[in-house]
Amino acid sequence: MTALDVNALTALLSAGEVSAVEVTRAHLDRIAADDATLGAYLHVDGNAALAAAAAVDEARAGGAALGPLAGVPVALKDVVVTEGVPTTSGSKILEGWRPPYDATVAERLKSAGTVLLGKTNMDEFAMGSSTENSAYRVTRNPWDPDRIPGGSSGGSSAAVAGHLAPWAIGTDTGGSIRQPAAVTGLVGHKPTYGSVSRYGLIAFSSSLDQAGPMARTVLDAAVLHEAIGGYDRRDSTSIDVPLPRLADAARAGATGDLAGLRIGVVTELGGEGHSDGYEPGVLARFGEALEVLAGLGAEIVPVSCPTFDLALAAYYLIAPSEASSNLARFDGVRFGLRVGDDGSHDLDEVMALTREQGFGPEVKRRIILGTYALSSGYYEAYYGQAQKVRTLISREFAAAFDRTDGAGVDVLVSPTTPTVAFPIGSRVDDPIAMYAADLCTLPASLAGVPAISVPCGLSEGLPVGLQVMAPGLADDRCYRVAAALEAAQDAARGHRLLDELPARTTA
Numbered sequence: 001m002t003a004l005d006v007n008a009l010t011a012l013l014s015a016g017e018v019s020a021v022e023v024t025r026a027h028l029d030r031i032a033a034d035d036a037t038l039g040a041y042l043h044v045d046g047n048a049a050l051a052a053a054a055a056v057d058e059a060r061a062g063g064a065a066l067g068p069l070a071g072v073p074v075a076l077k078d079v080v081v082t083e084g085v086p087t088t089s090g091s092k093i094l095e096g097w098r099p100p101y102d103a104t105v106a107e108r109l110k111s112a113g114t115v116l117l118g119k120t121n122m123d124e125f126a127m128g129s130s131t132e133n134s135a136y137r138v139t140r141n142p143w144d145p146d147r148i149p150g151g152s153s154g155g156s157s158a159a160v161a162g163h164l165a166p167w168a169i170g171t172d173t174g175g176s177i178r179q180p181a182a183v184t185g186l187v188g189h190k191p192t193y194g195s196v197s198r199y200g201l202i203a204f205s206s207s208l209d210q211a212g213p214m215a216r217t218v219l220d221a222a223v224l225h226e227a228i229g230g231y232d233r234r235d236s237t238s239i240d241v242p243l244p245r246l247a248d249a250a251r252a253g254a255t256g257d258l259a260g261l262r263i264g265v266v267t268e269l270g271g272e273g274h275s276d277g278y279e280p281g282v283l284a285r286f287g288e289a290l291e292v293l294a295g296l297g298a299e300i301v302p303v304s305c306p307t308f309d310l311a312l313a314a315y316y317l318i319a320p321s322e323a324s325s326n327l328a329r330f331d332g333v334r335f336g337l338r339v340g341d342d343g344s345h346d347l348d349e350v351m352a353l354t355r356e357q358g359f360g361p362e363v364k365r366r367i368i369l370g371t372y373a374l375s376s377g378y379y380e381a382y383y384g385q386a387q388k389v390r391t392l393i394s395r396e397f398a399a400a401f402d403r404t405d406g407a408g409v410d411v412l413v414s415p416t417t418p419t420v421a422f423p424i425g426s427r428v429d430d431p432i433a434m435y436a437a438d439l440c441t442l443p444a445s446l447a448g449v450p451a452i453s454v455p456c457g458l459s460e461g462l463p464v465g466l467q468v469m470a471p472g473l474a475d476d477r478c479y480r481v482a483a484a485l486e487a488a489q490d491a492a493r494g495h496r497l498l499d500e501l502p503a504r505t506t507a
Contacts, residue, residue: 001026002027004166005219013060013071013072014068020070027073028050031164041075041159041164042090042155045118049116049118053073067112069112069223071114073116073165074115074116075159076109076120076169077155077170077211079122080169084099087099087119090121090125092357093330104228105196108227109169120156120168125202126176129148129151130148130424131150133362134155139155141161142501148183148422148424149161149183150181150183153214156169156180171209172441173209174442177213186455188452189452189475191225196210196212198238199232205322205326213228217496218483218486246475250479250480253484256296256484256487256488257296258480262298263290263413266414267302270440279418293413312435314393315442315445317370317382320367320369321369324367324370324371325374332355333350362431411469440467444467450478452478452479453467457497
């Protein structure tokens with residue numbers, strides 16, 4: 001059962017061929033067998049999961065009207081606040097904290113009847129591209145345990161790719177859903193900013209953070225997105241408009257008809273003449289995927305977006321600046337870790353000692369960067385300029401998607417990452433090389449537009465992802481194109497890409 005996608009699981013559950021307890025126990029058994037090797041989870045409460053699953057089975061047996069997702073297990077990134085469940089954001093400064101409320105994402109999944117398997121590992125406060133910055137453990141890629149599973153949602157990607165969960169929630173600030181999905185052979189979608197509530201997500205960068213789905217198929221991702229998305233009055237940035245019919249878009253795309261669709265290949269993101277830093281195997285799989293899309297009726301055209309080259313620099317001024325403000329609340333006074341509170345230190349010293357011991361190196365690095373960029377005399381030179389670049393990037397997206405004169409495109413595409421999963425430890429001492437893992441994903445984050453990563457083959461036995469970007473609130477276009485590519489490539493190879501996952505030796 002752990003190898004089945006959610007569409008198959010829901011069919012079995014609805015028909016009564018398996019129980020929610022059986023499905024949950026199968027995943028808990030897989031976690032017990034493999035998670036010592038993969039390190040996907042930070043917290044698992046098997047008894048609570050089985051009790052929730054038993055309640056679903058009891059309700060179903062009693063004839064209660066249940067939603068289609070009732071009894072389906074799910075994993076949540078440890079940045080999603082969950083009532084009574086340890087939530088640490090991968091940091092020692094929140095070790096042991098049990099929130100008194102649910103994030104909107106967790107609340108909606110509970111309402112849908114899903115069963116929480118546990119909280120997944122992550123880079124501390126979502127700051128990283130490899131899940132090596134967690135304060136608790138390193139997570140490993142199921143395709144090769146010596147390589148990273150991406151980040152910051154690496155625990156979620158490893159859990160789903162490793163069959164320790166059928167799907168999971170990640171969060172994406174600069175690519176933290178799409179990049180781990182790409183390097184583990186999954187589908188990962190960053191929704192339009194404001195279309196999924198941020199209420200109850202522990203903040204890294206408030207103008208960028210978005211929760212989204214990570215799944216084995218495009219349809220599963222669309223279904224999970226529909227379950228968590230929509231307006232929330234508790235989030236001041238939430239958009240009060242209905243979600244598009246995402247699952248229907250995925251089903252339509254899977255028919256393979258992209259006739260009339262114009263797809264723009266971003267020149268600056270691995271397009272022709274811009275291959276520096278991109279592995280040959282990644283570019284080869286990307287080119288083959290473009291041929292598949294063209295064969296489905298899409299028109300493929302090059303699109304130049306020059307300011308996309310500035311996205312990396314702009315992001316690493318904006319995000320750390322917002323982080324330096326957001327993380328000021330972790331002061332050892334209100335909640336979480338408290339160090340030096342023995343009467344021998346004043347309040348300022350307690351705060352300093354707490355933050356010194358509670359935050360890891362990458363978090364400290366970004367707080368220092370952000371505080372400097374916001375400081376008097378440097379604000380306009382750094383943060384102000386970065387925001388101007390962000391505006392230019394948004395304008396280039398708008399120009400590319402403008403179809404009024406017939407010259408624009410419906411979606412933009414690029415490789416999701418310049419490389420496949422890199423070896424654990426290879427970039428820990430080189431922050432610039434680590435940041436470059438998000439090279440392709442940052443423009444969509446800065447502009448707030450939706451973007452999805454879908455597998456497009458293997459390079460040297462490791463997964464490669466293709467990224468589809470669409471205009472704001474047009475998430476359905478991402479799902480349609482991704483589903484078309486997925487269906488065509490699965491048909492050509494005769495199986496899903498994840499079926500090529502190497503066998504692992506269990507702990």
